[in-house]
Structures are given as C-alpha cells and as structure tokens.
Amino acid sequence: MNYKDLADLIFPDAKDISYYEEKYPERNLPEGAVVSRFAPSPTGFVHIGGLYQALVAKEMTKKTGGVFFLRVEDTDQKREVENGVTGIVNSLKDFDILPDEGMVTETEEKGNYGPYKQSLRKEIYQSYAKYMLEQGKAYPCFCTTEELEETRKKQESAKVRTGYYGVWAKCRNLSVEEAAEKIKNGENYIIRFKSPGREDRKIKHHDLIKGNVDFPENDQDIVIIKADGLPTYHFAHAVDDHLMRTTLVIRSDEWLSSVPLHLQLFHELGFKAPKYAHISPIMKNDNGNKRKLSKRKDPEAAVSYYKEEGIPVDAVKEYLLNIANSTFENWRRANPDKSLDEFDFQLNKMSVSGALFDMVKLLDIGKTVISRMTAEEVYENSFKWAQEYDKELEKVLEDKDYALKVFGIERGNKKPRKDISKWSDVMYNIEYMYDALFSNKDMEYPYQVINDKEEINKILKLYIDKYYNEKDDKQAWFDRIKELAGELGYAKEVKEYKANPDAYKAHVGDVSTVLRVALTGRTNTPDMYEIMQVLGKEVVTKRLERAMR
Numbered sequence: 001m002n003y004k005d006l007a008d009l010i011f012p013d014a015k016d017i018s019y020y021e022e023k024y025p026e027r028n029l030p031e032g033a034v035v036s037r038f039a040p041s042p043t044g045f046v047h048i049g050g051l052y053q054a055l056v057a058k059e060m061t062k063k064t065g066g067v068f069f070l071r072v073e074d075t076d077q078k079r080e081v082e083n084g085v086t087g088i089v090n091s092l093k094d095f096d097i098l099p100d101e102g103m104v105t106e107t108e109e110k111g112n113y114g115p116y117k118q119s120l121r122k123e124i125y126q127s128y129a130k131y132m133l134e135q136g137k138a139y140p141c142f143c144t145t146e147e148l149e150e151t152r153k154k155q156e157s158a159k160v161r162t163g164y165y166g167v168w169a170k171c172r173n174l175s176v177e178e179a180a181e182k183i184k185n186g187e188n189y190i191i192r193f194k195s196p197g198r199e200d201r202k203i204k205h206h207d208l209i210k211g212n213v214d215f216p217e218n219d220q221d222i223v224i225i226k227a228d229g230l231p232t233y234h235f236a237h238a239v240d241d242h243l244m245r246t247t248l249v250i251r252s253d254e255w256l257s258s259v260p261l262h263l264q265l266f267h268e269l270g271f272k273a274p275k276y277a278h279i280s281p282i283m284k285n286d287n288g289n290k291r292k293l294s295k296r297k298d299p300e301a302a303v304s305y306y307k308e309e310g311i312p313v314d315a316v317k318e319y320l321l322n323i324a325n326s327t328f329e330n331w332r333r334a335n336p337d338k339s340l341d342e343f344d345f346q347l348n349k350m351s352v353s354g355a356l357f358d359m360v361k362l363l364d365i366g367k368t369v370i371s372r373m374t375a376e377e378v379y380e381n382s383f384k385w386a387q388e389y390d391k392e393l394e395k396v397l398e399d400k401d402y403a404l405k406v407f408g409i410e411r412g413n414k415k416p417r418k419d420i421s422k423w424s425d426v427m428y429n430i431e432y433m434y435d436a437l438f439s440n441k442d443m444e445y446p447y448q449v450i451n452d453k454e455e456i457n458k459i460l461k462l463y464i465d466k467y468y469n470e471k472d473d474k475q476a477w478f479d480r481i482k483e484l485a486g487e488l489g490y491a492k493e494v495k496e497y498k499a500n501p502d503a504y505k506a507h508v509g510d511v512s513t514v515l516r517v518a519l520t521g522r523t524n525t526p527d528m529y530e531i532m533q534v535l536g537k538e539v540v541t542k543r544l545e546r547a548m549r
Contacts, residue, residue: 001176007133009180010140010191014123014130024113024243033066036248038092038099039237041073042084046091046303047295048357049252049282052320056279057250058097059321059345066247070102071240072117075230085117091303095313113244118236125231128239128269129191129224137268138224140179140189141171161199164192165219172221191225193235195264203260208248208277208347210256218261234261242271253278277347282323283354293357300359310385310423314340315366321345322365323355337372366421375407378420385423393427396434405534406433410526417526432520433531435539445517445547449510457548459488459514464544470537474529485511518547 027035038054040046061068070092072085081087085106092098101111109116132138143151147170155162171179172194183189197217204214224235231239241249256278266273283290284298293301300306306316317340322328326349335342370378379400386393397403407430410417419429431437447456467480482492485508491497497507516528519540525531532540 001180003136003176004134006140006176006180007130009183010133011126011130014127017127017131020124020127020243024245027067027245029067030065032064034060034064034248035067035069035244035246036061036250037069037071037102037241037244037246038097039071039073039240039251040088041076042081042088043076044081044084044295046088047301048293048303048306049279049301051091051095051097051303051316052282052324053250053252053279054092054097055095055317055320056277056324056345056347056350057248060248060250060347061100062341063345067100069111069113069244070099070116071244072103073233073236074117074119075226075233075236094307095303095316097317118240119230121236121240122229122231124243125225125236125239126229129231129235132193132224132269133191135268137194138191139172139174139194139221140183141192141221141223142179142182142187142189143170144188163220165195165199165221169221188227190223190227192221193224193265193268195219195221196268197260197264203263205259205263205276207256207259208275209280209350210253210278210352213256213259215257215260218264220261222261234258234265238262238265238269238271241274242266242269246274248275248277250277250279253280277350280351280354282357284357290354290356292354300357308389308424310382310389310425311362311366312369312381312422315362315369315422318369319362319365322361323351323357325349326351363421367418370420371411371416371418373411375404375411378407378411379403382423382426386426390424390427396427396430396437402534403430406430409530409534419524419526432522432525433534435535435542438521438543439546441521443521443546445521446523447517448513448523449506450514455505456514456518459484459511460518460544460548462488463515464541468537468540470532470540477529477532481512481515482508515544519543 027033029035036057038050038057040050058068060066070088072088074084083106085103089103089105101109101113102116103109115121129138141164143164148164151164151168151170152162155168169192171192174182195218197219199216199219201217202214203217204212206212222234223232225231237249240246259276262276263273281292284293295301318332321340321343322332325343325345327346328343331343373381379397383394383397383400383403386397420426450456450459463481463484467484469476469480472480486492488511489505490511491504491507494507494509497504512528513523516525517523519528519535520531535543
C-alpha cells in the first residue's frame, strides 16, 4: 500500500486538483493589478478594525484596476451567529466599500471564483488535502483529546514548546498500512500537515507594511482537515487565496506570526504565495495606557455604532484614511474639495505601530464633511437617518421647504457653518428654529456680559420699537444694531471699547449676544441675520417679547 492508496481510502470521491486549477484560471487583469479580499468570520458584529482592513484592500485594488472580493470564513460553525453574513454585507454597503465579487446577501454571491463561503467549498479542500496525502505531505492523526492534553502537560513540565511537532508528533511516523488499518477499524481521525520545517532555521520575509521580518521556520504539524471534514483557517486560506488568485493579503498584525506556516503551506502545495501586508490594530488611550479597541468595552468598536450615531460615511472613511496614511492630512489640506477617490493611497505610508482612535478628531471631520454639503444633501441624509433612529426629528423634518431654509442658513459661503458633526446632532442644532418646540420650553436664557434684567429688557424693547426692520439687508441690519448700542451707551465698535473700556457699558458684540440669546436660547448659533430672516417678523417679535417677561 502507498500514499495514493491511503489518500483514496480517506477521500474516495475527491476530484483531482487539476479540475479546480482549470475551473479557476489566472485572472485576465492588467499588469500590477492587485487582487485582494475582506475575509471575516460571521461570528458577531463587524469591528471598525475590519472595516479599516476592507477599506485598505479596496483602495489597493481600485488604484491598480484589480479586484476586491468578500469571502466569508465560516468553517468554525460553532461560533457563527444568525444573519452574520447579512451583517457583514450590510456594513460594507453602509460605508460604500462594495466588493467586486463575493457574497452579496446571506445566500447569494456574484463572481466566477466562488463559492465565496468556505463552508460550501468542502469538496475543494478535500481535493487538495488528498493531493497532500498522495505526496506524503499530510497524514491522518488518531490522537484523542485526552492524549493531546497529556502531551501538552508533559511538554509544560519539561519546559519545552507546546504543540504537535518532532518527537511529540505521535502519528507522524505511522506506516501507510498502520494508518489504513486504524481507519478500517473505524477509529476517529483528522488530517495533519507534515511540516518539513525546523525551528532552528530562520525564514526572511518582506511585509509590505512592517518591512523585513524574520522568524523561525514552522515545524508544527498543524491540523488541516478537522473531524467534521471542514478545513482549519490556515489550510482554507491557502487553498482559497490560490484559487481566487489573490495577490495581496491585507490582514491584522495578530496574524504576522502565522506567516512562516502560511508561506510553508503555499510552498508545499506548489502555489505562488501572495504578498502580505499586516495592519496594526486601532488603539485607544485608556487613562494613559494604549490598548486595542475592544468589542466588549468600547461602543465605537462596532461599525453599527457609526450608523446609529449618524456619523457621515465619508467622515468615517476620511478618518480611517487619515490614520492609515501619513500623507492624507496634507493632501486634504491642499485639496479640500476633492473626492476621497482622488487620494493616492500608499501601503508603505501606513503606520507600523497602532494608530490611536480619536473620536474628537472624527467628529471634527464630520463637521467639515457636513459643512461642504448642500442644504438638500443635509436634509436628505438627516431625514433618512431620522426615519430609522429618531421619530421626533423625522416629524420635525416633514415640512421639507422650511427645513431646507433652516439647513440653508450660512451654507455655501466661504466659511460655512460647522455646528453639525453627525445626524444625531441635528435635532439639538435646529430645534430653536421651530417655534412649536421653542415656545414649549421652560427657558433659561444664558446671558453673558450684559445680564441685568432691566438692561436686557431695555435693549429688547428698543430693538422691537425702533430698530427691527425685517426688510433690511445684512449690512443695514447690523448698522441698526450699532445705532441701538450707541443710543444705550455701548461702544458701536469692539475696537473702540478695547481702546477705552471705561467710557462704555460694554460693546456692540455684547448687545448682539443679548438679541441672540433672547431669540434662540443659545450663545452660539449660525448667522443671526439669516436666522431672523427664516423665522420671520412675527416669531422674532414674539420671542423677544417673551424674553422680556
């Protein structure tokens, strides 16, 4: 009996690998085109680090005219969650990181290199496992869980590396006949890779982000096919990346230590290995200590958080590009109006250590992104978000014509308003523009420098009686406020007040603040002239009179 006979005994129906080599030919792509993938497991929500990897992979394929595909690695079926694939697909869709191939729903896919779900590729893995058995590069292992546990304890007490290798690899040297006999007797087994490596030898590897790294060779005889007939991650990824013709694997740097094993598997299978780029994790500052963003502790670790908060898609992508490439910030400063698609993303400009996640910076980018939108775009985005997450805001926005006037305030000019960082901010930032909401509030007016009630009432009354004219243009409107200030003993110009503060009660800016607070209940708002134009004379007068009570 020889290796081939043993392989036929274990996998009698497996096709010859030539069938799959022919079925999944080299891709017909331009020279230098990158084929990369996002390959998550459907075991829970998509982590922001996963989206980060997907974005980087998409950037690399897009700029080279390559292919970005979504493969679902669901061989660990015990950990799979219901609708896990839908969650992955929708997360990519929400952030406009659309795969060219792969899963498009829980059960549907597109592309010629599928199935893109590993659980549906069992026959393929078995063909390649059979090929490894025929070559004598794999073998059946009959060790029980108890035996493996006993071996581990012996290794620990002898203070040697744990694992299945060298003298500890009990089934490695079974003869073909002995193995066949055990199989015929109905003994349970798995298939292990027969590693040709030695731990005292080094391999050198060039990672596209980490640079040159070296490791001891892999000498572990890892499991490649489990008892349920499905492959382990290591074996499946090698077979899939070969047959899907992946040229660049972008993944978290927790996999960096697996490089010796993965390169060895590619070599022993007779495949050309893809290039690897290992991304550092996104970190969080936790009381002065850096740690990874945690699914358990940090709500912002979940991609769904950004959608629920209403942080614009472009703001999240822009922020991720900002932490991904050191050149992005300068590019954006020089090209404030350019699309993200025009940024020349470079892998070698990625940080070797983990970038710190900064929510303040992200929300600041959110403000800038929203400030560039038209009133129509702000309306559409906030209304769509409100339909899903805020019924009160949805009701407020039902009068679209009025909402467009509100969102149009201080928009489209050289220095547009930057008060909204995310769609969940909208209600707070516009509620004072809706009289039904404003007049129902118990108002506490946050007056500033001028806070004497009698003085405030004098300013408001004089403004209504003598200086308010809703037909004024902006210059005339402000000139009238200056006149009002002068009449009541305030400096008409801030510089006049600064030059001689003892000569005045305060200055025109302080008088404006009284009007702003009485009108909106806020000290900071967009342009007050535009607010008054949208509110109209009746509402403005009513509010100023209310503030005088």
